[in-house]
Amino acid sequence: MIEFDGEQARVEHTQPGGGKADHPWWPPLGEGLRPRQPVVVIAGGFGSGKSELALNLCMGLQAGGERVRLVDLDIVKPFFRSRQARGFLAAAGIGLVAPEGELFHSDLPIVLPEIRSLLRQPDGVVVIDVGGDTAGSRVLSSLGDAFVSGGYELLVVLNTSRPFTRDVRGLVEMVRGIAAAGGLVPTGLVANTHLLGETRLELVLEGLGAVRETGALLGIPVRMLACSEKLARRLQPQAVGCPVLELRRVLREERLGGEWPLADGED
Template sequence: MRASSICSHRLSIVTGHYGTGKTEFAVNLALALAAEGEAVMLADLDIVNPYFRSRERKQLLESSGVKLISSSQACSDADVPSLPAELLTILESRDIRGVLDIGGDPVGARVLARVQPKIVSEDYQLIYVLNANRPEVRAVEPAITYLRGIEATTGLSCTGIVNNTHLCNETTEREIRKGARLAADVSRETGIPVLCHVAEEKFVPALSDLPETVFPITIKMKKPWE
């Protein structure tokens, strides 16, 4: 499966509730695009989550051909709610595929509102990462409310849902399928399509019957104590 099949737009903005695994998805997506020969830049704009940040995998990303930019590359554990100057390179360079990792709630997404006029003039998709095991979004109504809050804050329209339901090391095929059902229900209520289901490679063969693409990943984002 080619990453471009779920990432047909030049800019992919990845957002979702804290703990959904959006950074894991963003990192794997950027790496997959680079492996397909794309010129890729990944922007770490997450000012909410102090533990799982794409900037923590800078060496891996850049050795794989992904240019990483963040609000503070010199101090990886600093919360600096400012936009890196290099972000304009992603927004304005039409030969670059950009993946933007946004903070996991409407407050974190607020940083993107500053460049909303530029984004809407480009070919972009706003991806809502959904994890059915997060208490705040495990039912249809709160999941949609959260999605709409991000849209209202950013001034952007969500164009795709990604099911990334997991339980870290205790993830099972059953959990992923539970998330697939939730994603389908949210899609039905909102009219926003399900782009893919995220799964570690070992689960992919067993999920081949799902109607949408299964995006295989390897875990890159470890907990600080691992």
């Protein structure tokens, strides 16, 4: 439904110096952000920013010369999924694994058979974007046997502006729920507190604090902080204490215009 054509993306993202690239120019991922395993599963609550994070990781990896595949495993809702950036991904040369034809638009519990073989033999990096909340993560349990022990990262994305993850209690419940539903142990947390265009630096840092506390309680490291490029420039590295992923909005919904979404991090 929300189609992104590569054409539009090419116009918006130009090479430093102004030259147009064949596909969107993207900065390669910094060392601390690079996946430690060939399979990276991105889980989290609805609205935590999983799909944006998955798309940004893919773009950063591809820019660094990796062979990348994005698996859209969101089978719980038919709106606002990473597969809607298929034109954008294709322009960048990133393979998308999602149902085709009219099933592309469905929210049916479809797990494509090639996902299993990708998990067993990744051949590059495989980023998996699963659906929101415990309901969305449940699909992982059906693939449990295909995950190679120790061969994956499970990152749980957390946004403290969402109703049920406003505090540490809610965050802990979310991480535990996702782990239980998916049958996989989370390897890292991603602090991604945001209010779309109304995100302020204080909010990002407040969210990071709560995610840190959650990680300490659960014994899971904070793998990275994600925020818009604009806000990231204002962060004090020593205050953050983990790698920072500078997000570029891919899943914009330009047609809703005006107030939504504004440029990220407009203070």
